[in-house]
Amino acid sequence: MGGGCEAINWSLHQEARIDDWLNFNVKQPADPSSPFIMLSVSEIVSAESYEECRTTADWLLSNTQVRPTVGIVCGSGLGGLAEKIKDPQVFKYCDIPNFPRSTVHGHAGQLVFGTLKGKPCVCMQGRFHLYEGHTIQKITLPMRVFKLMGVETVILTNAAGGLNQDYKVGDVMILKDHINMPGFAGINPLAGPNDDRFGVRFPCMSDAYDRELRQLAHDVASELGYDNFLREGVYCVVGGPSFETIAECRMLHSLGADAVGMSTVHEVIVARHAEMRVFALSLISNRSVMDYDSQEKANHKEVLETGMMRAEQLEKLVSTMVTRLEPIDNNAF
Numbered sequence: 001m002g003g004g005c006e007a008i009n010w011s012l013h014q015e016a017r018i019d020d021w022l023n024f025n026v027k028q029p030a031d032p033s034s035p036f037i038m039l040s041v042s043e044i045v046s047a048e049s050y051e052e053c054r055t056t057a058d059w060l061l062s063n064t065q066v067r068p069t070v071g072i073v074c075g076s077g078l079g080g081l082a083e084k085i086k087d088p089q090v091f092k093y094c095d096i097p098n099f100p101r102s103t104v105h106g107h108a109g110q111l112v113f114g115t116l117k118g119k120p121c122v123c124m125q126g127r128f129h130l131y132e133g134h135t136i137q138k139i140t141l142p143m144r145v146f147k148l149m150g151v152e153t154v155i156l157t158n159a160a161g162g163l164n165q166d167y168k169v170g171d172v173m174i175l176k177d178h179i180n181m182p183g184f185a186g187i188n189p190l191a192g193p194n195d196d197r198f199g200v201r202f203p204c205m206s207d208a209y210d211r212e213l214r215q216l217a218h219d220v221a222s223e224l225g226y227d228n229f230l231r232e233g234v235y236c237v238v239g240g241p242s243f244e245t246i247a248e249c250r251m252l253h254s255l256g257a258d259a260v261g262m263s264t265v266h267e268v269i270v271a272r273h274a275e276m277r278v279f280a281l282s283l284i285s286n287r288s289v290m291d292y293d294s295q296e297k298a299n300h301k302e303v304l305e306t307g308m309m310r311a312e313q314l315e316k317l318v319s320t321m322v323t324r325l326e327p328i329d330n331n332a333f
């Protein structure tokens, strides 16, 4: 291939597709007077990402009659929500073109289509994390596939450590905002050339967590009698997989974070870039260790156990919210 593209191990098929792409997009610039613009591999890959997402969405839509308007992402130990989906059609991630593989215990690794209280849904039973070694484009690919399948609202769940000292294990925190620690080091799913077919170059994140959906969650939780364990706060994402040190927990709390986790934010950024509504909640699976005299130790077993303990209420909360979701009026000003 031409200069400017580092040598990487493309398959023959991919090489052929890239040559086609280069011939179409680079060797014949739209404006003949313009100089050749040699794209780096990352630009080719990001341009490929639209094609990848389109291929994946078309493959899924050709294998199910469901046309989902709601997308749900189940975090560690929270996959039970997918069991509530009626008339489920299940696709294992390993069978879905371009989908990564889930490798974390507590993440089933399958996509479930069906209806939740009559609403057409698609549910990720298991998600992907940077610490598994996936690229940030791969872990957020499902969000773009959701968009291309017609999803309007994304509901994300995760398990997180409680930095806020008022939080107890088993509390549920509605996310009102996030702190993207990896983002400060340039690790952002939107880094690289922007694909206008998904969204704008500089998307706003100050309204990432839909105010109406947060209010709906509070209303439903009150009706269900969940007020005693419902919180609302700021979620901070870190890379993981090691849990945070005491100094890190103290720092993150001083920065305004109420909970710390290893997921969700990257998906939210891509979902908002594509102008889908976002609602997210954290199950506080453990209290972050903030005191050098503490004997507590964060561990994944405790995360999964807390998920099982709170699963029923979380499923009830989310499924009831789904029944009350109004379709987005695309003509509304």
Ligand SMILES: O=P(O)(O)O[C@@H]1C[C@H](O)[C@@H](CO)O1
Residues within 6 Å of the ligand: 074, 075, 076, 077, 104, 127, 129, 157, 158, 159, 160, 240, 261, 262, 263, 264, 299, 300, 303
């Ligand atoms: O997918 P989530 O964010 O729920 O998974 C949490 C964070 C880590 O991946 C893992 C740590 O126990 O659980």
